[in-house]
Amino acid sequence: MEKLEDHEILSLVHTDKEKAINALFKQYYNYMCHAVYKIIADSVTVEDVVQEVYYELWRKIDKIEIQTSLKAYLRRAAINKALNHIRDQKIKFDEEEKIHELDLVSREEGQQNLELQELQDVINTAIDGLPERCRIVFSMSRFENMSYKEIAQSLDISIKTVENQISNALKILRATVYPYVTSS
Amino acid sequence: MQKHTPYHLLHKKLTGEINSAESNLLDKLMEVDVDAEYSSLETELGDIWNQAEGYSPNVVFNADAAFAKFQDRIQSEQADQSQEEANQSQEEVEISQEQAPDPIKDIKTENEGQPAKVMRMKPTRKLLPLAASFLAIVALIFLLKNSLADNTMTESTAGSYALADGSTIWLNENSEIKYPESFKSDRVIQLTGEAYFKVAKSPKPFMVETATGIVEAISTEFTVDTDDKNIEVSVIEGSVELEFDGDSKIVKEKQKAFNQDGKIEVENIASRNVANWRKAGLSFKSDNLATVVSDLQTYFGVEIVMNEKGVDSACNAITSPNLPHTSSIEYFFDVIIPESHKIKYTKNVDGSFTITEFSCTK
Known part of the structure; x- marks a missing residue:
């Protein structure tokens, strides 16, 4: 058709x-x-x-x-x-997210000069690896352009929890994409 | 890296959501950042954020298979429905022999495929005949507004809806809202039925238009319940102004207003259960009795006492499907729970309940 x-x-x-x-x-x-x-x-x-x-x-x-x-x-x-x-x-968003050491230092080798396509691939993998709650909150911000307040209201959670989840998501993404910085 | 690394502040800066206080805080953190740790963090998070926009999940979905599933569903439903209609038309034939059918009756068939729901009536509130002409004018205004507005979203499924301005609407069953995808000047929402509003602060006025009256809000939480003749507004937080048939009243926190004999009456809210229905149903998953009882108390606004002796508090396997808004607590006790548990209860004179016996074994 x-x-x-x-x-x-x-x-x-x-x-x-x-x-x-x-x-x-x-x-x-x-x-x-x-x-x-x-x-x-x-x-x-x-x-x-x-x-x-x-x-x-x-x-x-x-x-x-x-x-x-x-x-x-x-x-x-x-x-x-x-x-x-x-x-x-009724997911418990405010429970402490355990960030595994493994998540944080998953790429040992220093790959400092990532080409754009490579960076996209790395980011895609990193997003796929986000824990469920981080991913939900992060994606609502990134792909739905929702503010902290909007996210908090539509999930019925506090803004503080949104802050924590966004911070966790970015922490994990950064550690996956730029492992050479955190491993020092 | 320090524990208080301001990931979320840098993130807010990226999305433009940062306010001046947060911006100052971030600047201060940057000033004391001797190793330039934050500024490299800022660059990296910026790259990640921008690149993440291009994320596309590496999964494939099968539209044809999904459509086949969809067809199965509607076909089985249509089969049920035609069976029902066959039964119905038989009854109608019998009736028509005795009296002429009302020609207007069945023109509006809402909720196809669903059993008809009974509309809640409010017998205490009577209406001035004048309101009819008022209705006609309002309807006309609506038609005009509808045709002018662009990108209007229409929702008629119960649930919560986030608006572009950060406000949230919880829509009840058998209700409908229309709202623009983004707000240019006034925030105007059209409502049929019942909804709960949590209004975000903004200089743009927030208005709920219904067939009966208009509610204007600043920054507040309130519910609006209407049918085509009546309107009832309950204010949980802040205050709103209700306009009805040339009358106008301010409704304050913990007050409700409704139309009576063509005028607006305001009274204090006695019940602590305003807008309980907005909690999207009630369901349990491997919960223990204490949790269930506590949720039931909040949800239905009744007191439940547990008789220690007969209650097995070790039983924590209470699981139930999502209970529709319209269910009663008796339905929960009599139908849902007995599917998996043994329960005995009594209803007391004061409206409270006592659970006399409860165990995991059926």
Whole structure:
């Protein structure tokens, strides 16, 4: 199926709703999953969250007015659902995060002149290695541009906890990317 | 590296969120930083932060498989629904023989695929006929505003929603909010149903428009509950102004306001359970009875006494699915708990409960 424009999908809703949703799956499923995965690094949960967004869209698509692009709407809906999911899990964000020595000095050799692509690879690996709670808070800041206050409110945690988690995340990322500094 | 290394301050500087006090603190730390440790830290964190933006998870998702799963779900649901409809239409035929059907009745079919929910009515509050014309005008204004606003988000699923300004809205079941993705001047939220608002400080006024009245807030926490005739505003923190049918009143902390005979009445809040529903359901995972009881007390706002003798406090395997907002505590005791545990309780005259027997064995 070729890529359909928003207005084509929205007019398809009236004639063949299932086909319209199918088009939305083909065009945005991966995009939405990746956006959510940046925050929740668990494929099963991510797919459940996104599936739920499509299901809700199916139920209300005749009634809602989407004035942004469908892509932006779906992304926002998926992120909101993911954040609600995290809050419902009642994860204890304020417990002391144990940073293993192993995490901090994982690269022994001094690799001081990282090329840009290399740096990206190293960062990707480092982000993938973040503990769950660090990753959630860090990603909300980095990828959703949420302020400390917004993060605190949507997870129902204190700003102090957000500060701690951000600090931990950056500490781990830095130790992974620039190991030669911390090993001294 | 010292323990108080200001990672989060440097981070706030990167995101532009840093305030002047934090900025001063950071400057002071930098001044005493003889080894230039912080400035190299700042550079490195800057590089990491910028580069992290390009992060893309190395996972593949299968859209076709997901769509197949989706189809299964809606097909099984449609099968259930058509079965229900078949039963229903049979009943309707029988009724129509006796009386003519109301032609307006079934035009609005909300919540397709879901059982109909009963709308809460407030019998004590009566409405002036005048309000009807007021409604029409408000509706017109809404239509105009809707067509002008761009990037409006519409949400009708219960849950919490973060707004661009840092405010949060907790939406109840069977309710809907509309809000712009970003705020240009006034922060205007449109509400149908019930929601709890926690408003972030900003010079831009925060307004909740409903079909019945308008609530304006500065920096505060409050709930708004409406149907198409009534409005009730409860203020948890700060104060708000409620406009209704030409009347306007300031509602202060721990007060609630509602319309009665076309006017706004304000009274003090007696219940400590305003907006309890916003806690997204109630669920337990391997919890012990003390935790469960404490949560139930907060959630339902009732007192629960445990009879020491019959209660096995060593049993800590209470797990339950997410309880919908609309459940009662009796439902929890009578249906949820007995699935895995043995429980006996009594309801006392004063509304409190006593658990007389509890154990892990069914």
